[in-house]
Amino acid sequence: MTKILVIEDERTHRINLHKVLSVEGFETIIAENGNMGVDLALQEQPDLIICDILMPELDGYKVLKALQQNPITASIPFIFITAKSDPSDMRLGMNLGADDYLTKPFKRSEIVEAIATRLQKQVLIKKQHTQERMQAEAIMSYLLRYDRITNLPNRFLLAERFQELLTQNEATPEPIPILSLGVERLKQLHNTLGPARCNALLQSIAERIKNLLGKDDTIAQIGPDRFIILLTQSYQKSEVSQIAEILIDAFASPFPIEIHDIFLSPRIGIAFFGRDGRDLDTLIQHASAAMEDAQQTGKLRYQFYLASIGDKSKAALLLEQELRQGIERGEFQLYYQPKVNMPTGQIDGAEALIRWFHPKRGFVSPGDFIPLAEKTGLIVPLGEWVLRSACTQARVWQDAGFSPLRVAVNLSGHQFNENEVDLNGLVVDILKETGLNSSYLELELTESILMENPQAAIATLHKLKSLGIRISIDDFGTGYSSLSYLSQFPFDVLKIDRSFICQLPEDDKNRAITIAILQMAHRLNLKIVAEGVETKSQLMFLEEHQCDEIQGYWFSPPLSAKDFSDLLHSGKSLPLVSASC
Known part of the structure; x- marks a missing residue:
């Protein structure tokens, strides 16, 4: 009423x-x-x-x-x-x-x-x-259950559908497959392409994957570069393998985003309900561990979860925790490998190389912790520390009365592809803080970093170059080696990768490639550094073809700052091979 x-x-x-x-x-x-x-x-x-x-x-x-x-x-x-x-x-x-x-x-x-x-x-x-x-x-x-960019189910809805599938299969339990699909370089592309283009790329990826799955299958997005696929029809291992192959093959053609054609490499890890876990979180964890193991090997396109992979994942997680602690506790040191001027035989620079001396593990190889630092983003604070420490040390040597040396510092993809204003600002601040003249700093980048977004890279390099810094392309010949772009990049130095040098002069193919690189670089007015020089015959070959600088164990291994200072005190130089013959 x-x-x-x-x-x-x-x-x-x-x-x-x-x-x-x-x-x-x-x-x-x-x-x-x-x-x-x-x-x-x-x-x-x-x-x-x-x-x-x-x-x-x-x-x-x-x-x-x-x-x-x-x-x-x-x-x-x-x-x-x-x-x-x-x-x-x-x-x-x-x-x-x-x-x-x-x-x-x-x-x-x-x-x-x-x-x-x-x-x-x-x-x-x-x-x-x-x-x-x-x-x-x-x-x-909807917002609670779907990703707002791709409109794919999120983890919450994935859990609901997983539970529904378990209820349906309760009478006759089946080994439900869970696939974790990771897309390499997607996080880095967010910085190079910008949010709008990266969102369009994510939508294209989601649509391409979704079109290959059955109507009852679920593809969920649980991270910026991670998709989880819940299959409802295929239970046999061989069938799941076929689906994984189809999904990976779908990435063979590029994703057109405005003027860019983006090529991506996926990796897939697979876990089965019952065999590899009985709850969704465990299955996602194990499938993702298998996917990451496939990424690290670089050879497998997809991989099924094994107990040994879980052990490696736990070890990687422990190493990540120790890496964070190591940065906070200052467990890292810089070593310096001399760079020798070929015409004069004198040391005229050094490459700064990071070393980790763990209190319990002892020396930890850069090959173990650098990829982990890249993956977790810890490479950014670590890279900033390297840049500041190297500039500080270069100024210390100058103040000690040594001839000014140019110190070379490697930039990671994360550092370079962050906002260019931040990178420029960081370099300017460190140079001002340490009092090092910009002409004595050299920044080294690999081809693969630069080719993620060549036009943006060219603009960033020009800004860095305007500061008076020398720019070097590292490991040349192992990446894209795009000559059309090489002529556009404002490089000063080209470093020939050690993989070519180690087989000189015996290997005819490497001889021809190295000579071509040397001649091309000279025509482009680039200085050439050969890394990994370990034998007299390699040195003779490089001197004969007018290489500008060398570094490698033939002259000296990487040294601590103190040992490098002692080397400078000793006045050691590289005897000219032609003069001694």
Whole structure:
């Protein structure tokens, strides 16, 4: 029954209104004054309120204000009744939020019609609010279960569907396969392409994968570069292998994003419910561990989970924790490998190389911790420390009276592909802080870093070059080796990778490649450094073909800062091979 609250101080009007409303079938509550009316409105929460304006203590206007300020009563339809017929009074009441205004004396039909109109309007408002609430709930439910960029299910919905599948298969348990698909370089591309293009790339990846799966299969996105696939139809290992191959082959063609053609390399790890775990979190963990193991080997396109992989994952997690602690505790040192000027035989620079001396593990190979630092993002603080320490040491040698040496520091993909303003600012700050002239700093980058986004890389390199820094391309010949881009990059130095040098001069193919690189670099006015020089015959070959600098064990291994200082004190130089022959 519809409940109506009447607030009226005059007894006769109260009785008349009560009779009228009762005859019309309304439940009527009576308040003799404004204060009582506010209290009853809060207690009873009526469907409509009829209130006199002229009342002692708390008049109708104050009653309405009090009710409007309380969220419990603010939306209740409110009708004023009064003997005052001045239009300004009516306007005041309506401005305060009243729904209607009746002047005394009024006919029974007028009050009944006013009530009916207000209640009908309230029904429509409630209906609209209900629809809006349902829409909001639907949106919230969607946002709770789907990724907003790719519109793929997220981990929450994946868990729901996994549980549904377990319930369906409860009578006849099947080895449900879970696939973890990781896409290499996707995190780095976010920095080079920018958020909008990377979102478009993610959408293209999601669409391509989704089109290859069955209608009952689920592909969920659980990270910026990680997708989890729940298969419902294929249970045999051979069938799952075929699906993994199909998914990987789908990445063979590029993803066109505006003017870019993006090539991506996926890796897949596979775990089975029952064999590799009985809950979703464990299965995702094991499938992802198998995927990461496939990534690290670089040979397997997909891999099934094995217990030994889990052991390696635990070891990697422990190493990551120790790596974080090592950075905080200062367990790292820089070693310096001399770079020798071939025409003069004198040391004219050094490459800074990071070394980790763990208190329990002892020496940890860079091959073990550098990839982990790249993967976890710890390479950024680690790289900043290397840059600052190398510049500081170069200035120390200068202050000690040695001829100024140019120190070379390797930049990681994370460092270079972060916001270029941050990188430029970091370099400027460190040079200012250490007092090192920019001409004595050399930054080394690999081809693969530069070719992720060549146009952006060219712009960043030009800004770095404008600071007076020397730019070197490292490990040349092992990456893309795009000659068209090489002529556009503002390089000063080209370093020939040790994989070519180690087989000189015996291997005819390497001889031809190395000679071609040397000749090309000279035509482009680039200085050439050969790394990994270990034999006299290699040195003779490089001198014969006018290599500018060498570094390698033939002259010296990487040395601690103290040992490098002792080497400088000794005045050791590289005997010219041609002069000694």
